[in-house]
Amino acid sequence: MQRISAKQTLVKTKKKSKNNEFILEKIAVIGGGSWATALVKILSENKSQVHWWMRNKNDVQHLVNYKHNPRYLSGVQFDLNYVKPNPDLQAVVAAADWVILAVPAAFVQEAIVGLPKDALEGKVIVSAIKGMIPDENILITEYVEQHFNVPNSHQLVIAGPCHAEEVALEKQSYLTIGSHDISTAERFCELLRNRYVKANPLDDLDGIEYCAVMKNIIALACGIARGLNYGDNFQAVLVSNAMFEIERFLDAIMPLHRSLSGSAYLGDLLVTAYSQFSRNRTFGNMIGRGYTVKSAQVEMNMVAEGYYAVKSIYELNKKLNVVMPITNAVYLILYEKISPGVEFEILKEKLK
Known part of the structure; x- marks a missing residue:
């Protein structure tokens, strides 16, 4: 399997700015369901800047007004200093270094069809989807590689065992990040780890x-x-x-x-x-x-x-x-x- 060294890893470790403040990781989350909501909770509580795309503009406005997703895991409150909801998909993707796909597999094509072919260039793509593209019968990582020219060495997948509902309740949870590049997977694991989430990398993206x-x-x-x-x-x-x-x-x-x-x-x-x-x-x-x-x-x-x-x-x-x-x-x-x-x-x- 192809590997890239730590020096070639696309996303760098957090650095300090001139005023000695940490530069926030910029992450796009595509999807408004329960798993997307759980991931936004984890990432934003770990002080990453999350640009959150939701299709429904009313849901976006509700989140801005009331700081929770009206449809899924509505008990989770978000700090809007770290969570930036936005119905503009291209703007959300452009603002991020990591792009997490968290819509059902059957609707991936519909959700991201409007993105330019080069929209994902230079970014790490993370699939939080546990399904395949219907009719094409291909994995999400294969679809991203074929349609956006993102090699699988620049992609990650999130595996459980982990249910969004238990993340919302802050029950002890475990995640595995699959990749062909352990250094990038480990970096993403660092963004997920907290007192109730443990995350570990594994060099078996396809499996x-x-x-x-x-x-x-x-x-x-x-x-x-x-x-x-x-x-x-x-x-x-x-x-x-x-x-x-x-x-x-x-x-x-x-x-x-x-x-x-x-x-x-x-x-x-x-x-x-x-x-x-x-x-x-x-x-x-x-x-x-x-x-x-x-x-x-x-x-x-x-x-x-x-x-x-x-x-x-x-x-x-x-x-x-x-x-x-x-x-x-x-x-x-x-x-x-x-x-x-x-x-x-x-x-x-x-x-x-």
Whole structure:
């Protein structure tokens, strides 16, 4: 994997100005959802200057007036000395050295389509998105590289296990920053660390990103199982089988000697599969209880990344031919409208 030295790292360590004050790190956060809100909380409380793009102008004005996001994690109060909300995407990106993408994968193209091709030049791009570009079936980092000419050596990905709701409550949380350049990843980790957030770099950008996509699919399966009244015994077997499924897929599409027992892999899978805050688990639960895809989406009013991801992974696997019974089952239920009860009767015979 390509590396760049610490001397070549795009973003430098904080320096002092002539009046002996620290120069603030300038960070753009693209997105107005719960995870974007949680990241703005962490970064701004650590005294970075956060330029925050939200699509809805009314939400921006509400944040300016009342210092909180009206739609997500509304209990989090922001210091507007450090948080600069703005509906002008180009202005937000231009003002920053780091650009964090935190919109659902299905809406990334729509959100940043207006940016000039050179808008991201010289910046570090950080994907906080755990999904893939629908129809193109590519990772977010691949999309950024293809459409904005940003090499993956200048990109980072954020992995959990970490739910935005627990960040808002300041529960102890852990983040892993994936990169091909450990020095840049470590620098970003420094911007995130505080009394309730620990962050560590890991040299596996691609594996972390694919695993983050896969774990949402598994969380859907766990939710469907719960909706069908399968118990904890079954779910434990489902998750343990899922780890082998993820490993087989990663070995086929992005081979690298890696242990999937780490927090960025197994940890992120477990929290998404079991947590009450997991929107993918919640979505799957509704499907298992008999909701249609459309009715579940309307009632949740939030995006479950796994719904789009499972189609992308299913399409990719047509060429790879990896044995993936859990992914196949979720795809057949969501896209081929196979009865969840029928499909899980078949799936349970394939698990060990």
